[in-house]
Amino acid sequence: MTASSRFRSPGVRALILIAPLLVFLGLFFVWPLVTVISQAVSDPAVSRVLPQTAAAIDDWDGEGVPAPEIQAAFRADIVANTDEQAMGDVTRRLNSSKSGFRSLMGKTVSAVRETPDIDLAEVDKRWADPVFWKAIQDNASPYTDAFLLASLDMERDSSGSVAAMKEGTSANFTILMRTLWTSALVTLCCLVIGLPYAMIAASVSGWKRAVLLGAVLLPLWTSLLVRTAAWMIILQDNGIINQSLMGIGVISEPLVLIYNRFGVVLAMTHVLLPFMVLPIYSVLITVPGNLMSAAASLGAHPVRAFLRVLLPLSLRGVISGALLVFMASIGYYITPALLGGAADQMISSVIADYSIKSANWSMAAAIGLILLVLTLALYAVYNRLSRDPVQAR
Amino acid sequence: MSENFIRFQKVTKDYGTVRVVEDLDLDIARGEFVSLLGPSGSGKTTLLMMLAGFESVSGGAIVLDGQKINDLPTHKRDMGVVFQNYALFPHMTVAKNVAFPLEMRGTAKAEVASRVQKALDMVQLGHLSDRLPGQLSGGQQQRVALARALVFEPRVVLMDEPLGALDKQLREQMQLDIRDLHHRLGLTIIFVTHDQDEALTMSDRIAVFNHGQIQQCASPREVYDHPSNRFVAEFIGETNLLEGTVSAVSGETLSLTLPGGTVFQSHGLAGFRPGDKGLLSLRPERIDIYATAPEGVNCLTGEVTDTVYQGDHLRIVIETAAGRIIARINRKAAEWANGAKVTLGFRAQDGWVIAP
Numbered sequence A: 001m002t003a004s005s006r007f008r009s010p011g012v013r014a015l016i017l018i019a020p021l022l023v024f025l026g027l028f029f030v031w032p033l034v035t036v037i038s039q040a041v042s043d044p045a046v047s048r049v050l051p052q053t054a055a056a057i058d059d060w061d062g063e064g065v066p067a068p069e070i071q072a073a074f075r076a077d078i079v080a081n082t083d084e085q086a087m088g089d090v091t092r093r094l095n096s097s098k099s100g101f102r103s104l105m106g107k108t109v110s111a112v113r114e115t116p117d118i119d120l121a122e123v124d125k126r127w128a129d130p131v132f133w134k135a136i137q138d139n140a141s142p143y144t145d146a147f148l149l150a151s152l153d154m155e156r157d158s159s160g161s162v163a164a165m166k167e168g169t170s171a172n173f174t175i176l177m178r179t180l181w182t183s184a185l186v187t188l189c190c191l192v193i194g195l196p197y198a199m200i201a202a203s204v205s206g207w208k209r210a211v212l213l214g215a216v217l218l219p220l221w222t223s224l225l226v227r228t229a230a231w232m233i234i235l236q237d238n239g240i241i242n243q244s245l246m247g248i249g250v251i252s253e254p255l256v257l258i259y260n261r262f263g264v265v266l267a268m269t270h271v272l273l274p275f276m277v278l279p280i281y282s283v284l285i286t287v288p289g290n291l292m293s294a295a296a297s298l299g300a301h302p303v304r305a306f307l308r309v310l311l312p313l314s315l316r317g318v319i320s321g322a323l324l325v326f327m328a329s330i331g332y333y334i335t336p337a338l339l340g341g342a343a344d345q346m347i348s349s350v351i352a353d354y355s356i357k358s359a360n361w362s363m364a365a366a367i368g369l370i371l372l373v374l375t376l377a378l379y380a381v382y383n384r385l386s387r388d389p390v391q392a393r
Numbered sequence B: 001m002s003e004n005f006i007r008f009q010k011v012t013k014d015y016g017t018v019r020v021v022e023d024l025d026l027d028i029a030r031g032e033f034v035s036l037l038g039p040s041g042s043g044k045t046t047l048l049m050m051l052a053g054f055e056s057v058s059g060g061a062i063v064l065d066g067q068k069i070n071d072l073p074t075h076k077r078d079m080g081v082v083f084q085n086y087a088l089f090p091h092m093t094v095a096k097n098v099a100f101p102l103e104m105r106g107t108a109k110a111e112v113a114s115r116v117q118k119a120l121d122m123v124q125l126g127h128l129s130d131r132l133p134g135q136l137s138g139g140q141q142q143r144v145a146l147a148r149a150l151v152f153e154p155r156v157v158l159m160d161e162p163l164g165a166l167d168k169q170l171r172e173q174m175q176l177d178i179r180d181l182h183h184r185l186g187l188t189i190i191f192v193t194h195d196q197d198e199a200l201t202m203s204d205r206i207a208v209f210n211h212g213q214i215q216q217c218a219s220p221r222e223v224y225d226h227p228s229n230r231f232v233a234e235f236i237g238e239t240n241l242l243e244g245t246v247s248a249v250s251g252e253t254l255s256l257t258l259p260g261g262t263v264f265q266s267h268g269l270a271g272f273r274p275g276d277k278g279l280l281s282l283r284p285e286r287i288d289i290y291a292t293a294p295e296g297v298n299c300l301t302g303e304v305t306d307t308v309y310q311g312d313h314l315r316i317v318i319e320t321a322a323g324r325i326i327a328r329i330n331r332k333a334a335e336w337a338n339g340a341k342v343t344l345g346f347r348a349q350d351g352w353v354i355a356p
């Protein structure tokens, strides 16, 4: 088959046409995602420095002292290693699994370097205790769930089962819950404002509709930073709101409107409102205008007509809007960072801290992965709810 | 049967500065089938919307069963409305749609089910009760809308061009169905249409609309045979209009002198006096064509200029001294060639004189 005849087949031609897209997706979406995921679950510290040990100890049954081959592999790894810092990492890691490793490893490394085939139990009798070998085995795998567990404030205890971290050691889970709660609050506020707004926008026509939609869309065309900064100016102690309230004498002290949860929710609601209004609006404009008239003529009080007709028909838009807003909310960083207090920071700021301040890429990736999983789960819910619009009642 | 079940008294509707219904009076009896017929934009829908309560009344009063209902909210009016676009609730099944008005009235569950079934059977859709409206054809949707508007036995049924979106065959079937329901259930129906055949077929009375005013409100026969003005005569059916001067009035027969000097005897509106200008409306099918003029009928000679074969009749265009006249002849009569000299005639009771 010649090349030209191969290209003539529609399947191949289509593939060539979308190839740039696939390459782009692979390069800028799939690959970073895979990197993040693998970063979040990989822990090469021990397996890189002790590769032979890691391979040999993998199928050790944990009973008694490991076979001489395993011990020999361990010694060989120690002799082969030239990176003192990496060995330091290994020691620290093992020590956090089983205390005592710090002194044990120091002793063992210098002894083995002198006499490569020395009997380990002679160096230190602790090597006759399986617990220490068990710690090596636990840490030997290049993969770990430690980061994922840590991002939920959990760890494996000495027996290897999952347990909550000691209170006060980590706040990741608290911040994650706070993120979900803040997002839920923002979603609710967007719904409370957005649903009636979309209904009004869909029921008027001409310039009124244009103005209403323009008012929602305008924020979308403005930089997020600008909008957040604008809220800072409006909400601060000597901002417009406090000044006018004090001016008319309602309050004597400025209200604290910023650097707290209120400011965060307010600004995020403002920023995310379009994502609630637009889906609801787009569903509502497809609803024939006289359904509400029909309901009234059939004896439905306006409230009942709304509950039985307009609300169920707008539900699909409400679900899309709520999920869009919620998904966007849980990843918010700038707005809580600028308008919130220390107790209002969301999970993204933790990711930023890990990646920028402490360069702990594994933790940053692990929390990012948790966020990704959350979003995917919500997306699955969304897909399920929006699959059959007609049955959405 | 109580007269004046529904009364429109000097009803006016303004949209901004535009007056779309003006000082309109109309009385409708219980059990009557009244069609509102008129060209598009003449205010028919507006009147119906005011009656249903979807539009406010700018002036005058609407009285239902002795009660002024201008300010009564729609959901308390107890009127079944059938919309041109059906306005079925897309998220409810056919049965749910039909049950809706009953549920709004707090009807007991068991009774709802049986009445829904009965209403759907009435429109021959009992077997489709679990479908969604989107899964039905236009005609089926229209029948669901009809069942929904009738199931709660409303005081009045309002229909706004309900058959406009259906094809001809279905439309004629539905016309007969609706008329049949009207007779069986004794419904009071107000039916908006711009289709004169539909109005003639279905109605007890036709209210002919133009520019927000009723031009004539009478039985189909009356509206067709005895139009009250030029608009009605021209809007309903086809007619020949000949202008002349009334020269004598004796009883219900008028003498009308045409510009050429021909004098016709014809029936006409009351109130003409000798010397008034008059307009003779002559329906094409009321004209006969003779080889020689018989006694006692109005005669006019002319020349055939066009003949159109239309299946059940011939349409013949005749050029006369009084102008061009169109006649519609049973095709069993001789076929008239172009250029033939003919005498056409009509009886006094077949003509109708109106004001020009």
Ligand SMILES: Nc1ncnc2c1ncn2[C@@H]1O[C@H](COP(=O)(O)OP(=O)(O)O)[C@@H](O)[C@H]1O
Pocket: B015, B020, B038, B039, B040, B041, B042, B043, B044, B045, B046, B047
């Ligand atoms: N909401 C409205 N605002 C302004 N003018 C209207 C409105 N509804 C109808 N009209 C005008 O009122 C007139 C009568 O309309 P309508 O009652 O719908 O006529 P019909 O049903 O006889 O075709 C039309 O000229 C129409 O343009």
Ligand SMILES: [Mg+2]
Pocket: B041, B044, B045, B046
């Ligand atoms: Mg209309």
